[in-house]
Amino acid sequence: MKPVTRVEGTAYPWGQKNVDTDVIIPAHWLKTITRAGLGCGAFEAVRAQPGNIFDDPRYAGSPILIAGDNFGCGSSREHAAWALGDLGIKAVIAPSFSDIFSGNAFKNGIVTVVLPQAAIDRLIEVAQDSPITVDLETMTVTTAYQDRFPFELDPFRRQCLMEGLDEIGLTLAKDTAISKYEAMLSEQRPWIAGESQNASIIVEGAGRT
Structure with a gap:
């Protein structure tokens, strides 16, 4: 905008x-x-x-x-x-x-x-x-x-x-803060990322029949 x-x-x-x-x-x-x-x-x-x-x-x-x-x-x-x-x-x-x-x-x-x-x-x-x-x-x-x-x-x-x-611009303006939060979350709660990765592996594996 x-x-x-x-x-x-x-x-x-x-x-x-x-x-x-x-x-x-x-x-x-x-x-x-x-x-x-x-x-x-x-x-x-x-x-x-x-x-x-x-x-x-x-x-x-x-x-x-x-x-x-x-x-x-x-x-x-x-x-x-x-x-x-x-x-x-x-x-x-x-x-x-x-x-x-x-x-x-x-x-x-x-x-x-x-x-x-x-x-x-x-x-x-x-x-x-x-x-x-x-x-x-x-x-x-x-x-x-x-x-x-x-x-x-x-x-x-x-x-x-x-x-x-606009709404997208407002979100992008907070990119640094969002990135810092995601990095902190990955460090303090690594199991969250792990669960996502495991879910992806399960889904991918399910398609190989």
């Missing part, structure tokens, strides 16, 4: 409320086991409508999505976060999020920023012609018009996002 300390650029000024994961990525896209290409299916039903915001050239490639209350509700499909990431979205700003979606977004390096509706309304207005910045170091969302909206984020999630650590 790539570190995220600052997301800056144009933003989709959508503001739609109660956007569920089926809207983010329809069920027929869930057959894939890879993340690549899911951006093509992101908001498929919305993009089928003429003049939709996601195909508006003014916002093409925007790294920020401004949404309404209860974003990411519905099923728990992680494909929703995959689709947003493949579309190029690195931060979503909304008054509230589904807990499961928020967790999936975090695990995939997408920042979920919670701001009050008044701030959302202002950002939608600004995004029509000006970039927006989400800064994890200062924990603020700012605009070129000197708007400054502070937000909160779980300290652990903030650290992981800024250091680019």
Whole structure:
């Protein structure tokens, strides 16, 4: 996972409320086991409508999505976060999020920023012609018009996002401690390793008939 300390650029000024994961990525896209290409299916039903915001050239490639209350509700499909990431979205700003979606977004390096509706309304207005910045170091969302909206984020999630650590990365970061523990365990309780080796020998021997 790539570190995220600052997301800056144009933003989709959508503001739609109660956007569920089926809207983010329809069920027929869930057959894939890879993340690549899911951006093509992101908001498929919305993009089928003429003049939709996601195909508006003014916002093409925007790294920020401004949404309404209860974003990411519905099923728990992680494909929703995959689709947003493949579309190029690195931060979503909304008054509230589904807990499961928020967790999936975090695990995939997408920042979920919670701001009050008044701030959302202002950002939608600004995004029509000006970039927006989400800064994890200062924990603020700012605009070129000197708007400054502070937000909160779980300290652990903030650290992981800024250091680019997913669950695998967190485990690898403790590789030295794990190796020391395994060495100590092998020295102090050698019979554990011995039992594993004996089990392997028995299994191998059982196959030679």
